[in-house]
Amino acid sequence: MSTQAVHAGWDARGEHGPMVPPVYATCAYAHPSHDSLKALFARETKGFAYSRSGNPTTRVLEERITALEGGVDAIAVASGQAAMTIALCALLEPGTHVVASSRLYGGTTELLDDTLADLRVDWTAVDPADLDAWRAALRPETRVLLVESIANPGAELADIDAISEIAHRHGAVVVADSTLASPALYRPGEHGADVVVHSATKYLAGHGGTFAGLLVDTGCFDPRRCPERWPRLTEPNSRFHVTFADEYERGGSGLIAYARAKYVTDFGATLPAQSAREVLVGIETLDLRLERISASALSIVGALQDSQGIERVNHPSSPGRPDRHLLARDFPQGAAGVFSVDLAGGEVAAAAFCDALELFSLAVNIGDVRSLVCHPASTTHVHLREEQRAACGVGPGTVRLSIGLEDVEDLLADLGRGLAAARGAAAGEALSSRSAALV
Ligand SMILES: Cc1ncc(COP(=O)(O)O)c(C=O)c1O
Incomplete structure (x- = not known):
């Protein structure tokens, strides 16, 4: 290759x-x-x-x-x-x-x-x-x-x-x-x-x-x-x-x-x-990039697994994924750097997460050397019917990440910033809907 x-x-x-x-x-x-x-x-x-x-x-x-x-x-x-x-x-x-x-x-x-x-x-x-x-x-x-x-x-x-x-x-x-x-x-x-x-x-x-x-x-x-x-x-x-x-x-x-x-x-x-x-x-550097990107993605997926504010990390290495055996059987060199995360708190949390990131760019591309983030439900999958979005695992709180070649520690620090903002927005939203219910 x-x-x-x-x-x-x-x-x-x-x-x-x-x-x-x-x-x-x-x-x-x-x-x-x-x-x-x-x-x-x-x-x-x-x-x-x-x-x-x-x-x-x-x-x-x-x-x-x-x-x-x-x-x-x-x-x-x-x-x-x-x-x-x-x-x-x-x-x-x-x-x-x-x-x-x-x-x-x-x-x-x-x-x-x-x-x-x-x-x-x-x-x-x-x-x-x-x-x-x-x-x-x-x-x-x-x-x-x-x-x-x-x-x-x-x-x-x-x-x-x-x-x-x-x-x-x-x-x-x-x-x-x-x-x-x-x-x-x-x-x-x-x-x-x-x-x-x-x-x-x-x-x-x-x-x-x-x-x-x-x-x-x-x-x-x-x-x-x-x-x-x-x-x-x-x-x-x-x-x-x-x-x-x-x-x-x-x-x-x-x-x-x-x-x-x-x-x-x-x-x-x-x-x-x-x-x-x-x-x-x-293409001349494809395998080197994919090796690094796949390894970085795997570390990030592992680090995000138990993070507060995340409902699910959608990656084949995640616990309970039915395609886990395919990762071992067919993808021994990894599964690249694109995966999604379901945030608790729906679109409000997703928006706060995307807006708070500084290193990840909010852009609807993937596979770049730079790390990217986007909210599929309002962008790449926006024209689909609700049931089509659900069938492809895109909910209001889903954000897609495309991991690039940056240092993993820098990316994790940025994601931490995004998650803190997402948690804050979700809590604020819960509070305002409780007060609205009281009014
Ligand atoms: C899996 C996949 N296939 C096809 C396409 C379409 O490719 P292009 O944007 O080069 O037309 C995309 C674009 O995001 C994609 O993610």
Whole structure:
């Protein structure tokens, strides 16, 4: 992993020997002849014509993430949200169905509940830890089981081996959003997931300054095993004049070829070459950052466990968590740095906590080198229905923490400040509601 993070996709022995992949800041590519460009458009050769659908810098990133996830091929796009949208559009048609974990990033739930519903794709939410619920939700038209390997914001770990077995018996595929784990901690393809999606905006880039999304074919999916379920991949395509599944015979990915030809091109969610370079540079230190962040998070979770004013620390190492065994089995290097805390005193306490913190920044990102805090119920999960928020463990007193690279003692001191403010606000609120009751 460490070696691939630094080398995969790039050989510095090319012209001039640039050690770091150069940024190809160009929209189009000159070709030596009419026949050369014609052959590229006819898909007879590989290369670059127009950067909306491919760029040499971005290609290095695609090859690097393919290597890190142990996959077949990948696409890099403008954001994690674009990667998820493209993955689902490529796998789903009107009339099909998704079974998804109820514990998802709010934006993914909204995508399923609104935009994909507009396209007549139905979905059922299930508790990711309840394997019978996954089985019971399957329908003949189910094509995708969707899960986060570590869920945002409560850090629930998914048993992707078991979920993949359920999916594959049914002829469906598993799409795993592995943003919070990153390949430094967990590779969903090794557990049977067919497609991996990343918001590279988070740990992969690592510095909170770049948007990017990645989608990887892990090599587990082959639509030719069940061609009637995947006609858009297995039948000749009248727009592109190819059968995308043929790509598998050449060692590539029919799914990635289809997604790039159709959705990356049509949606135009292009990743700028400069952003691809920034993610590549971030990936070089991914495993070091995740090692430190996971260890810091574990210390902080331990220290918060018995703190006054906290009802629950939502982390797989917390006592009583049903996914504790998965932490030991599948995440020996840790579970990264994003988890949530339920504060006694609801939103009043959460607001006081967030406002009192000095080192943690109140910001709706995660996976930064800087520690961040946010109140999901009023921000990242605000557009969800009340019952959807409850199902993903987001209550009025829930705050999400994303631990960065700062000194743990400094972070604990800051959290102590936040908790004191939260306790004060909760007590003040209790007092004023008692006086209101007396009046
Ligand atoms: C787990 C997860 N997936 C996907 C996304 C969307 O990524 P982006 O913000 O890069 O579009 C996020 C954003 O917070 C996320 O947390």
